[in-house]
Amino acid sequence: MAQESTARKAARPAETGTFDAVVIGAGFAGMYMLHRLRGLGFTARVFEAGGGVGGTWYWNRYPGARCDVESLQYSFSFSEELDQDWSWSEKYSPQPEILAYANHVADRFDLRSQIVFDTRVTAATFDEKAGHWLIETDRGDRVTAKFCIMAVGCLSAPNRPAFTGMEDFRGPIYHTGEWPHEGVDFTGLRVGVIGTGSSAIQSIPIIAQQASELTVFQRTATWSVPAWNERLSAEYLKEAKAHYPELRAKARARPTGFYFQFNAQPALEASEQERERLYEEAWQRGGLPFLGAFGDLLFEQAANDTIADFTREKIRGIVKDPATAELLCPQNVFGCKRLCVDTNYFETYNLPHVKLVDVSKTPIQRITGDAIVVDGTEYRCDAIVSATGFAAMTGSFDKIAITGRGRQTLAEKWRAGPRAYLGLASEGFPNLFMITGPGSPSVLASMIQAIEQHVDWLADCISHMRDIGAGTIEAVRDDEDAWVAHVNDVSTVSLRSTCSSWYVGANIPGRPRVFMPYIGGFPIYVQKCNEVMNSGYDGFVLQGGRNGNAPPQVRFTERWQVPLDIEVISPAAVAARRVPMV
Numbered sequence: 001m002a003q004e005s006t007a008r009k010a011a012r013p014a015e016t017g018t019f020d021a022v023v024i025g026a027g028f029a030g031m032y033m034l035h036r037l038r039g040l041g042f043t044a045r046v047f048e049a050g051g052g053v054g055g056t057w058y059w060n061r062y063p064g065a066r067c068d069v070e071s072l073q074y075s076f077s078f079s080e081e082l083d084q085d086w087s088w089s090e091k092y093s094p095q096p097e098i099l100a101y102a103n104h105v106a107d108r109f110d111l112r113s114q115i116v117f118d119t120r121v122t123a124a125t126f127d128e129k130a131g132h133w134l135i136e137t138d139r140g141d142r143v144t145a146k147f148c149i150m151a152v153g154c155l156s157a158p159n160r161p162a163f164t165g166m167e168d169f170r171g172p173i174y175h176t177g178e179w180p181h182e183g184v185d186f187t188g189l190r191v192g193v194i195g196t197g198s199s200a201i202q203s204i205p206i207i208a209q210q211a212s213e214l215t216v217f218q219r220t221a222t223w224s225v226p227a228w229n230e231r232l233s234a235e236y237l238k239e240a241k242a243h244y245p246e247l248r249a250k251a252r253a254r255p256t257g258f259y260f261q262f263n264a265q266p267a268l269e270a271s272e273q274e275r276e277r278l279y280e281e282a283w284q285r286g287g288l289p290f291l292g293a294f295g296d297l298l299f300e301q302a303a304n305d306t307i308a309d310f311t312r313e314k315i316r317g318i319v320k321d322p323a324t325a326e327l328l329c330p331q332n333v334f335g336c337k338r339l340c341v342d343t344n345y346f347e348t349y350n351l352p353h354v355k356l357v358d359v360s361k362t363p364i365q366r367i368t369g370d371a372i373v374v375d376g377t378e379y380r381c382d383a384i385v386s387a388t389g390f391a392a393m394t395g396s397f398d399k400i401a402i403t404g405r406g407r408q409t410l411a412e413k414w415r416a417g418p419r420a421y422l423g424l425a426s427e428g429f430p431n432l433f434m435i436t437g438p439g440s441p442s443v444l445a446s447m448i449q450a451i452e453q454h455v456d457w458l459a460d461c462i463s464h465m466r467d468i469g470a471g472t473i474e475a476v477r478d479d480e481d482a483w484v485a486h487v488n489d490v491s492t493v494s495l496r497s498t499c500s501s502w503y504v505g506a507n508i509p510g511r512p513r514v515f516m517p518y519i520g521g522f523p524i525y526v527q528k529c530n531e532v533m534n535s536g537y538d539g540f541v542l543q544g545g546r547n548g549n550a551p552p553q554v555r556f557t558e559r560w561q562v563p564l565d566i567e568v569i570s571p572a573a574v575a576a577r578r579v580p581m582v
Contacts, residue, residue, distance in 0.1 A: 015116060015141040019043045021462070022135045022145040024121045024400070026111075027055015028102065029435040029451045030151035032076065035109050036459040036556065045145070046111075047137055049120040053111070054102035055153050057095055061179040062199055062385075063206035065095035066229075068288055068341040069446050072240055073258040074098075076105065077248045078452055084244070087237050092229045092287075092341070116141070123401040124148050126430060131471050133431065147462060150397065150434045154442050157395025159388050161194075164366040171370070173384045176203060184383075186210040192372050192381040194364070196222050200387035201340045205348045207385065214354045215379045217364060217372065221330040223311060224340035228286040252562045255521035257445035260289035267294035267303040279310045291335050298335055298494050308334040318346040324356050336499035338443070355379075394418050394438060394516070404429035418516060421475035421483050421539055422529060424454065430472040430543075433458050438516040439487050445522040453522075456556035457529050461537070464552035470545030479539030491515035526560050533557065 021037055023030045026048035037044040050058045057065075067074045071088040086104060089097060106112055116137075123136040133148040135141070158177035166173065174184060176199035190213040193200055200216070201224050208214045232240075240247070251259040267275055275294075282293035296303040312329045319325035328346060348354055362375040371378040394414065402410040405428050413419060413428060420426045423440025425433055435454045436442035442450055465473060491497045497515055518525050532538050536551050 012116075012118075012139065014139060015045070015137075015143055017045075017143050018132075019045050019143060019145045021045075021147040021149055022047065022124075022133065022143060023149045023151050024124075024135075025055060025151035025153060025396075026050070026053045026115050026117070027058070027151065027153055028076070028448050029153070029455065030055070030115075031102070031105060031109075031111055032078070032451060032455045033149055033151055033435065033458070034111055034114060036455055037462075038114070040459060040463055040555075042462065044114055045143060046115040046151075047119045047121050047135070047141070048115055048117050051117050052099075052103065053106045053115065054099045057099045057102060059178055060176065060199070061095055061181060061183070062174075062176040062203045062387075063184075064202035064343070065176075065179075065199070066092045066202060066227075066341075067098060068092070068198070068227075068339075069258055070287070071098075072232075073247070073251055073446055074448055075101065076448060076452065077251075078456075080245065082108065083248075084241055088232060090229055090231050092227050121400055123403070124432070125401075125403045126405060126432070128405055131430075147431045147433065149458065150432070150437070152396035152400075154436055154447070157399060159395075160386060161388055163364055166367050168369050169367050169381075169384065171381065171383045173386060175386045175388070176200070177389075186383060188212050189382040190380050191215070191383050191385060192217065192379060193385045193387055194372075195387035195389065196220070197387060197389050198222075198338065198340045199389070200385075201342045201345045203385065203387065205342075205344045208348045208351055208354050212353060213380075214351075215357055215372070215381070216355070217357050217359050217374070217379075218327065219359050219363070220332075221328050222337065222340055223308075223330050223334055224342045224345055225283065225288075225290045225311070226286045227341045227343050228284070229343055249562065251446065251449060252526075252560060253523055255445075255523065256288075257441065257449040257522040260287075260292055261285070262289070262292040262295070264295040266296040266300070267306050268296065268300060270294070275306055276310070279307060283310075283314065287341050288339055291339060298496060301333070301495065304334050304495055315346055318350075320350050324349050327356055327358050332499045333495045336496050402429070402432070404432065419480060419484050421480040422525075422532065423518065424457070424529075425473070425475045425540070427475040427477045427480045430474040439483060440518050441520075441522045441525050442517045444517045444519055450522065453526055453529070453557075453560050456560060457533065460533065460552055460555050460557050463555055464537075465542065465545065467553060468542070468545035468550065470542040472543045473537065473540050474543075476539050476541060483539075486520075487518050488515060490518065490520040494519050523562065526562075530557065530561050 020042040021044045023033050023044060023046040026046050030046050031053055034044055034046050052058055070091055071093040076082055086101060119141065120138045121135060122138050125134045127134060132144045132146050135143050135145060135148065158175050160175060186207055187210045189211055191207055191211040192215045193204055194217045196216065196218045201222060204216060247259060251257060263278060278293050282290045291297055293307065294303060297307050311334060315329050316325045319328055349356060357374055357379065359374055365373045371380050397410060408428050410429065413426065418438035420434060420437050420439045423434060423437040436450050496519060534551055
């Protein structure tokens with residue numbers, strides 16, 4: 001794969017030219033943005049570092065990779081024909097199927113001809129005099145565009161801790177976020193897995209089936225609930241497709257952007273017996289909606305303690321060795337970090353060749369030619385899997401030299417933490433847009449729905465600028481500051497603000513601790529975006545256009561103008577701090 005990629009890089013001549021828009025990234029966000037731009041008659045070019053479409057699902061090919069949102073909802077909703085045409089095989093379909101879906105979308109909507117693959121954007125510079133962006137790549141491309149649209153993803157910059165001695169290790173070291181496309185066979189090998197986050201929890205049970213010895217190095221125990229994954233029958237799919245539009249509409253009205261069973265009752269108002277019964281029912285349903293067992297679980301510590309205690313007892317009941325079970329029982333807030341969804345993760349530690357090593361108090365000292373050393377003990381390995389996550393939300397921005405007005409770089413502006421108005425744009429960087437950027441729901445909602453909402457908003461915005469002849473649009477500093485403050489204020493309402501997680505960049509040494517996604521709920525955020533648009537882009541300055549900040553012609557955002565789901569997010573529920581978040 002690497003050789004083919006290098007050959008393609010050597011063969012392709014450098015791109016030049018001028019476009020209405022350049023889109024960086026060809027994951028679900030970049031593909032949908034291209035589809036909308038082309039449908040509106042804009043010229044566009046997409047640059048993609050990978051050799052194909054799919055973004056996250058192109059790179060993350062580790063064993064057991066799946067999305068934690070059910071496939072029927074983790075999919076595009078803009079085309080009813082696409083909904084009817086595509087059939088998912090499982091409740092949580094595997095990575096190869098998600099990637100096949102991405103390729104199906106690219107083919108169905110004929111997107112590939114405007115995507116340049118195997119090409120990484122290295123710089124984006126705003127030319128103040130010309131009013132356009134200069135985009136440069138590692139292939140020598142230099143193209144200009146009125147708009148630069150960042151579709152770089154929230155979890156697409158792998159975090160690689162630099163352990164002492166890594167260069168001495170004689171075997172392969174794999175990162176789950178950049179898995180070899182040909183796959184890896186661990187049969188008969190001694191394997192060390194560093195990390196116990198989502199990718200580790202999904203891959204460990206499968207690696208254990210092959211490895212002769214598996215040693216897992218855990219710094220922090222992770223909350224995980226069973227997926228209870230299953231194949232979807234033809235009858236089930238037929239019924240689901242018959243009611244797809246209703247499901248999509250209900251999902252848009254929910255704080256998470258996807259629909260699931262939710263009980264608004266406070267856990268602390270239920271009897272102990274009632275709590276246990278409802279927790280057990282939710283456990284048997286499994287998945288992220290387990291957090292919907294009661295309405296106050298992420299708002300009241302005492303309520304959270306009840307679901308944490310229940311889950312610890314589940315772990316102790318699954319893992320046979322008491323010492324290992326206790327190591328696997330998290331001590332932090334349940335759901336404070338991203339809740340994981342697994343298939344036989346805890347059961348794997350009952351296998352005789354699987355060992356758990358605690359590195360919370362005695363970190364990994366070094367890596368030798370054939371071992372990982374902890375507290376003076378050598379754990380022999382033939383291969384190492386680094387399941388150490390990502391530089392979330394802003395990592396992919398850090399890889400590109402983005403320069404705005406006055407030669408200010410985005411890296412300089414974001415040194416103390418990302419600053420963006422609505423997670424869509426940042427003051428000082430005209431006509432630079434971000435899809436699911438920091439300050440938007442992004443990873444706290446169903447990502448594809450969050451992507452679609454942003455793209456539709458941007459499509460209407462760019463069309464409006466063409467309608468009135470505007471040259472640039474830029475966020476206003478005061479409005480941006482107010483939004484950043486609001487994002488931070490809202491985060492403190494939830495218990496999620498109390499722990500060190502990748503939501504605040506705590507997994508990367510030296511990163512500022514800022515809660516990056518918007519936790520106030522997807523429909524509330526959408527309502528704010530709609531208000532900004534309908535008021536003639538309040539909080540933005542449009543330069544060079546007719547009629548000033550006039551309300552736009554709505555082309556695509558109408559489907560997002562839905563009433564809040566009063567069942568779960570009424571004013572009383574919000575005041576009581578009981579809205580469903582997963």
